[in-house]
Amino acid sequence: MDHFLYQDGELFAEDVSLRDIAAQVGTPFYCYSAATLTRHFNLFDEALAGMEHLVCYAMKANSNQAVLKLLGDMGAGMDVVSGGEYRRARAAGVPGERIVFSGVGKTEEEMRLAISGGIRQFNIESEPEMVLLSSVAVSLGAEVPVTIRVNPDVDAKTHEKISTGKKGDKFGIPISRAVEVYAQAAALPGLKVIGIDVHIGSQMVDLEPFRLAFRKVAELTEVLRGEGHEIARLDLGGGLGIPYERSNADPPLPRDFGQVVREEVGHLGCEIEIEPGRLIAGNAGVLVSKVIYVKSGEDRNFLILDAAMNDLIRPAMYGAYHDIIPLSEPKPGAEPATYDVVGPVCESGDTFTKQRVMAEMGPGELVAFRSAGAYGAVMSSEYNSRPLIPEVLVRGDQFAVIRPRPTFDEMINRDTIPPWL
Numbered sequence: 407m408d409h410f411l412y413q414d415g416e417l418f419a420e421d422v423s424l425r426d427i428a429a430q431v432g433t434p435f436y437c438y439s440a441a442t443l444t445r446h447f448n449l450f451d452e453a454l455a456g457m458e459h460l461v462c463y464a465m466k467a468n469s470n471q472a473v474l475k476l477l478g479d480m481g482a483g484m485d486v487v488s489g490g491e492y493r494r495a496r497a498a499g500v501p502g503e504r505i506v507f508s509g510v511g512k513t514e515e516e517m518r519l520a521i522s523g524g525i526r527q528f529n530i531e532s533e534p535e536m537v538l539l540s541s542v543a544v545s546l547g548a549e550v551p552v553t554i555r556v557n558p559d560v561d562a563k564t565h566e567k568i569s570t571g572k573k574g575d576k577f578g579i580p581i582s583r584a585v586e587v588y589a590q591a592a593a594l595p596g597l598k599v600i601g602i603d604v605h606i607g608s609q610m611v612d613l614e615p616f617r618l619a620f621r622k623v624a625e626l627t628e629v630l631r632g633e634g635h636e637i638a639r640l641d642l643g644g645g646l647g648i649p650y651e652r653s654n655a656d657p658p659l660p661r662d663f664g665q666v667v668r669e670e671v672g673h674l675g676c677e678i679e680i681e682p683g684r685l686i687a688g689n690a691g692v693l694v695s696k697v698i699y700v701k702s703g704e705d706r707n708f709l710i711l712d713a714a715m716n717d718l719i720r721p722a723m724y725g726a727y728h729d730i731i732p733l734s735e736p737k738p739g740a741e742p743a744t745y746d747v748v749g750p751v752c753e754s755g756d757t758f759t760k761q762r763v764m765a766e767m768g769p770g771e772l773v774a775f776r777s778a779g780a781y782g783a784v785m786s787s788e789y790n791s792r793p794l795i796p797e798v799l800v801r802g803d804q805f806a807v808i809r810p811r812p813t814f815d816e817m818i819n820r821d822t823i824p825p826w827l
């Protein structure tokens with residue numbers, strides 16, 4: 407459920423008309439709903455009620471300062487994967503003890519930054535990382551809490567580009583070698599092994615892979631405890647999917663996910679961490695764009711928008727589906743039209759969807775891409791010298807621009823011409 411609904415025939419974000427925002431900030435823009443973000447965070451928090459837990463928002467999904475502040479103020483932890491994300495989380499007021507550092511390629515600088523600034527734990531992904539982290543911790547006179555990310559070799563049944571828990575993926579250490587690697591970690595100075603981490607993929611709409619992975623983690627917990635390790639915390643990753651195509655979707659809910667956690671690892675008495683990103687932010691955001699032209703092709707009609715693949719790359723990159731709806735609700739009984747919806751960027755990859763049956767649109771009319779709050783703005787670029795588009799946050803009847811559109815001069819002046827040229 408989200409808070410983007412038609413009111414008297416116009417699409418609103420909570421109590422604000424998206425058309426009014428468009429009139430003030432121009433198109434295209436991203437718009438997020440604070441109520442939806444809040445609701446989704448609470449759903450996860452409630453799903454784990456009764457178990458000691460922390461919901462660490464995977465901020466890669468949407469790392470705008472206002473979004474982080476909103477979630478951080480509710481008590482969310484943050485899952486970060488770079489020094490930049492760590493800095494963003496801290497700048498939004500999230501304390502180090504609620505920040506978890508994930509990622510396969512943490513650098514020495516990033517380790518220093520997080521150890522000096524405060525960190526809840528590092529999720530270690532390889533032996534060389536473990537050795538480097540140990541030496542950095544020792545050099546700073548610190549003992550850092552760590553989990554080791556295991557690769558359970560479970561098929562997440564999702565798009566191959568976002569599947570991360572199969573043998574052959576670059577993530578984690580093979581679960582079959584966990585006993586050996588945990589022994590090595592325990593022997594290294596500066597590291598305090600406290601738990602196990604797993605994350606097998608994203609946009610997962612079947613709970614079974616989660617169950618299989620968590621079961622393997624539970625078995626490993628017992629084995630490692632038998633070896634004398636204190637396994638007190640399980641980081642179970644993120645990955646729960648969202649209904650991108652509203653008309654034919656019934657994905658599992660956070661409470662169903664919580665039930666799987668309870669059933670598979672609840673008996674171990676561990677503190678539970680989860681790292682959801684998409685489910686918190688995805689349906690909390692839309693991308694609003696204007697139709698520039700309706701162009702008749704040889705055998706099809708193109709809806710040419712002012713948003714493009716540089717603003718929302720998911721369709722081009724993963725063949726992802728996003729619902730596209732008009733800001734003015736179609737009249738009952740209105741005949742739909744069929745379009746290839748495209749942007750102005752000069753490659754055919756700049757296609758949001760082909761042969762979509764949707765409301766008939768004319769030039770100047772506005773549309774919203776739904777489910778664009780996660781992996782939308784954060785993955786955008788200035789390809790074709792199209793400045794990054796603004797982000798807007800709505801709460802109730804108020805809205806604010808939370809990232810302004812840069813001017814063309816700001817974009818151009820980031821480049822410098824060498825004096826010798």
Ligand code: LLP
Pocket residue numbers: 464467485508509568605607608609610643644645646681682683684685720724780781
């Ligand atoms: N934890 C780790 C270690 C991750 O790698 C990810 C996502 C998450 C948590 C959050 O997963 P979520 O709950 O959002 O599914 N750009 C892609 C998605 C990439 C996901 C990468 N890792 C997309 O647009 O679909």
